[in-house]
Amino acid sequence: MQPSHGVIEQRYHPRMNGPTYPIVCRHPVNESGRDFVVGDLHGCVDALRYLLHEIGFDGARDRLFSVGDLVDRGADSLAAIDLIDKPWFYAVRGNHEDSLISVATGTMRRQSWYAIGGEWAESVSDEQLAQLAARLATLPLVRIVGEGAQRFNVLHAEFFGCDAELDTADFPDDVRNQILWGRGLALGHADPAQQYGLSPTYCGHTPTRTVKQIGAQIFIDTGAFASDGRLTIVQPGTDERWSVKERWATAEGAGALALP
Template sequence: MTPTLAPVVQHHAANAAGRDFVIGDLHGCVDALRYLLHQVGFDAARDRLFSVGDLVDRGDQCEEALALLDKPWFYAVLGNHEDALCAVAEGRLARHRWYGIGGGWAHGLPDHALAAHAKRLRELPLVRVVGEGTTRFNVLHAEFFGDDAELDAGKFDAQVRERMLWGRELALNAATQPRHALSLTYCGHTPMRELRQIGSQMFIDTGAFIPEGRLTIVEALTPRHWSVSVQTARAKGAAGMALP
């Protein structure tokens, strides 16, 4: 039996004290994140960082990425790669199949350690809603073809949930863009060369794990964004930059 995601949708008040940022698919590229947080002058006492999911797989710092979940300023949604990790821990997916999509970092991870990660990941929502009215924005992993009211209700059937975690229809075929009253929604999942907004959905995954890709951070509700490759971040000393 698949565990129930709790909560499915989590609401956050607008940040009146500082800034909100959204990070693209991390995929174990924590050194790039260190560099970007340094670049934006991230203040852990006032600022917040939201993640579109896919913290793990493909990169070489996946355990460090999972440790971000314990940071009080870090707020992630579930990505398809976290969902795959949970499926392995719950016996619904064979390890070798997960390794085939980037889970090889966990080859030596014992079952009890994997189960502990899965338990923590099952606490992540599918959606985070921040603020309300004109200051509202949403964060989810892949795509959503509904409006704010449907998002808030959180009554997602299996097909909608699958689309929210794995869907690429909107990103790969902009002609199908939905026309619903959806607030600005930050998504990842499908790597883009540059940030791309389709309808209300802003795709911010720029392929951090790809040699020619970058990790991108966006200041929410503004046009400001920063990107860096893992190689450049490390060349500039990111490994020695402390996380907040």
């Protein structure tokens, strides 16, 4: 079960002949500990272990929000998926989770997924993949933390609109696609003014060398899976940030560090 400082409201999107999936989850302000947001993991769990140790993360009081893309490209996608069972870990769905689900439900070919980093699953049976997809399907597209001046949002790629539009949890297909796959803002192809009325919103998807803020949106994917990239954790509402290379964390023995 999630601790008492977890989800207080969920809005659901019905799917014909199937379960309902959360679209937006709301969380109260964390009164007992600290909140952090981590960039795209892509299976780099050793780097996460190292950073959680570095920041003195307390699983009983602190919370870690994830901008998604837990799987693909890195060393241990299965261990990254297991994080969603941790009571202190709150992820949103990324395009790589969405791709895995699409393969499992027959709307995307395995080879298409392998081409974007899913080749780790070549030995995973269709039945096993369906089980992984069922777990990942529980992830919302958006998490909203706090209210008013303390509010921040977490989603995968980008969003154009205000908090009120995000709150509706009623996203047409083009907006859903933007939340999962959009790169216009990060690549300079979109007008930041389209974010008017949006609280600080933490995103990933488009790798940047360092944390980069454009308007209300803060991009924190620093390419954890890449040889010259790092995994980054930030503390919302502050300038605090921590980064480490996966191979360096592994060499330092991070694999032996216990997760909270």
